[in-house]
Amino acid sequence: PRLVRAPRGTTLSCRGWEQEAAMRMLMNNLDPDVAERPDDLVVYGGTGRAARSWAAFDAIVDALKSLGDDETLVVQSGKPVAVFRTHDQAPRVILANSNLVPRFATWDEFRRLEALGLTMYGQMTAGSWIYIGSQGIVQGTYETFAAVARQHFGGSLAGRLVVTAGLGGMGGAQPLAATMNGAAILAVEVDEARADKRLATRYCDRKTHDLDEALGWLGAAQRAGEALSVALIGNAATVLPELVRRGVTPDVVTDQTSAHDMLQGYVPDGMSLADAAVLRAEDPAAYVRRSTAAAARHVEAMLEMQRRGAVAFDYGNNIRTVAFDAGVARAFDIPGFVPAYVRPLFCEGKGPFRWVALSGDARDIARTDELVLELFPHDAALKRWITLARERIQFQGLPARICWLGQGDRAKFGVALNDLVARGEIGPIVIGRDHLDTGSVASPFRETEGMKDGSDAIADWAVLNALLNTASGASWVSFHHGGGVGIGNSLHAGQVIVADGTPRMRARLERVLTNDPGIGVARHADAGYESAIETARRNGITLPMTR
């Protein structure tokens, strides 16, 4: 097994910071502190890889080391396939991962071609070299709860009770993200080991097996207006109906159990974890019958809480579909989190913006945290996030920060970062984002669910985003298929750009960080969202056929 870590410091091993950034970020994606299974080049999200093979990894690093400032490296599903002369405003790397002709876009065909060595699964930020560990998950969840707070509770969840379940890879961020928004949160988790992990990393405050105890703690916190997270070891299909029976109606109810998989994921109630494992192995069909019935009861309870006044939303785990197919006719009364909470942010050009200190020096990020607070003093949710993130988020791999910035602010911040680098206050910074962003993704089961004009499956926008970022001068641009919701179900683009302190990159930063969210604002304006049309007008984005 190879151990990969990005070099630290400000000495170049490549011919420029764009190439160096690509090399370090590729390596950082495979850092054991960042990647889930670095030996297999798997970064996160199932089998999301950073390179097709170790030989391909080595060849990419070699190519980056010799790449000129007017050349572009071409990467096809994690394999470097060519180098061409371009120019100094063009990306240094272009990447396409996992793309298939639509008729062949199934997992079976993908796996067949993968086994032939012809492709790899790039997920979103694995194959595009800008995954930075779990901070992104915490922040995305934080941002969703912040939107819930703004829409329903005047901007804060202080004094509010949130009920959810699932403390796994994604769901484990819920307690921290909720308390960062001031909430008292009950998180039901069937697997005590998972809960313990969240306590160990301080993502969750307390744990109990006793519902009464949990409710006691939480009630006290609510009355005191204090944030508190409690993991309750139990099964959501039992606990939520019990809350309903007791007349406990939370302010917010959601869920992140692994309901996307009724055999390997969701655990039926009325049995121990060990018994569940036996049943799964011995009689999978019976297991699925029982887990499905449990999930249906789980959703019924959520619906009843909603009827009684709770704000309910689905968090992308497919539990509504499972319940609906099992006869819960009103399952889709629970809205998806994207249309309800994320899309309003997308309309303002907001999305999961992130930056990484290439030097490896945590003080560089500390300085950039200050910069956020200096530049955007009036954004209360942003200020709370930055303040709490500095306390609570441990860096994984190269130090990094995430926050959601919108149209105008991204460019302003990027240019200011470059100026900090130019003045020598910090080392070079790389700026990127998730493929899940305002203008970069077509994904009818998540990011583009329920578009106002019905354009959920229209994928031109993701393509245009990749082309526009290339035309604007991002440092690397990627276009992937199948991230997030799987092969066949999504197309999406990414961009990363380097702030090295030069005037050349300053101009490119301003353009890219204007245009990249800008095409998202245009996409939502075209679909008829008023706030996107307003954002475009306020930011001077030209929309030839809107109004």
Place this chain on the structure above:
Amino acid sequence: PRLVRAPRGTTLSCRGWEQEAAMRMLMNNLDPDVAERPDDLVVYGGTGRAARSWAAFDAIVDALKSLGDDETLVVQSGKPVAVFRTHDQAPRVILANSNLVPRFATWDEFRRLEALGLTMYGQMTAGSWIYIGSQGIVQGTYETFAAVARQHFGGSLAGRLVVTAGLGGMGGAQPLAATMNGAAILAVEVDEARADKRLATRYCDRKTHDLDEALGWLGAAQRAGEALSVALIGNAATVLPELVRRGVTPDVVTDQTSAHDMLQGYVPDGMSLADAAVLRAEDPAAYVRRSTAAAARHVEAMLEMQRRGAVAFDYGNNIRTVAFDAGVARAFDIPGFVPAYVRPLFCEGKGPFRWVALSGDARDIARTDELVLELFPHDAALKRWITLARERIQFQGLPARICWLGQGDRAKFGVALNDLVARGEIGPIVIGRDHLDTGSVASPFRETEGMKDGSDAIADWAVLNALLNTASGASWVSFHHGGGVGIGNSLHAGQVIVADGTPRMRARLERVLTNDPGIGVARHADAGYESAIETARRNGITLPMTR
């Protein structure tokens, strides 16, 4: 009905020649001499459109007229959706047409979204504004016959007999393309009106209803080594088996009847055209049974000719699949034309290269014809094509020329064209190509059928082609879904670049015309084609993991 024609002359109505070129080529695509149904904005290929609506057309023209030399217009399925500041090496227009999330990539879903006004069918060169009428078809067919001649007959079809059928929109080019290669060709066509049209435009030399007469004429031509094309009015499913019975074995046999559609296209034998129309309307199932049985006998005859020594190939009309499904087990013994004849050209970076005189002055094209002959004096097939094209091809819309040029030669020619413009010998020229090209298309039923490494369905290359052309500075770049073989079955990219005589465009021409075919050479080298690896080596293309 609106009448659209591109302005002629060298007076700009836009702020630069790149924008002017995009505007004129959009208009030229809708010129009644070029477009099939200009009133509906349909250019060719079913419903391949140049713009989504007339309102969108007007908005595109307006946007192009005000577009700066450092701006980029974004077009989503024929509708202009935004303008962004980029830079003077970036494309002026980026376009994405007909793209859908793969799971939704069916004709039904496409038509539903189209009816909602959310998309349009871009075909290949319709939505990317570089269709130039039937010259492209003639030249593509010429090139295929030339490849047949080179591979099997020492470079010429003089003295050879070609048998084919179908003189429709595409197939009508066969008599001219074959005689340009020196052949004697028998083209069986069931619809006399279609044959008459080919005689009227001089694409075909003679017509008869009598097989004996046809064979007499053709035999005399063969013996004299003269080129001759004869349309025989008849049904291929009758005529070809009759040839077999008589022991007439052609040197080459192929087919371009409309076998892709067994109800609207292929005509059953043993009945008149009028009777076929009645049967089609009254009993479609019976029609399909009869047309399928006819096509099967047609393919059986082709196979028998092949067994007796004829060079047989399928010309992309799906007749092999029809026959195979009807029980002709060996139907796929007939190779597809791409793997057999076009792929070897792709390996050398060759593909359907074309250019258009923006001035509208036919003398500009005459001068560029001279330039081809000056620059490439040793390419006999090219010389024959240019010489004959000057005589036989009538311009449609703006004067244009097509020929297949390969790696190295495209860049050399583009730069030389720009120099001619710089010297004032000719007006500005726009250079483009079909999406069907060496590195720009993923289409397992045509362009990427039977790739050596099994990568037929891998679509990363088409994406990378679009990104690379954008990074290299093409004037407009397009990425489409579903052209040629229909929704679900293909993804493909296009580029067009303007030679306006400036040093800026000279540099961009050199880069784009090197990199655009270059990624095609890399794609074929990666798939293991020796001649592509050789072409890459000869042209200095860096392939990090090949050899």
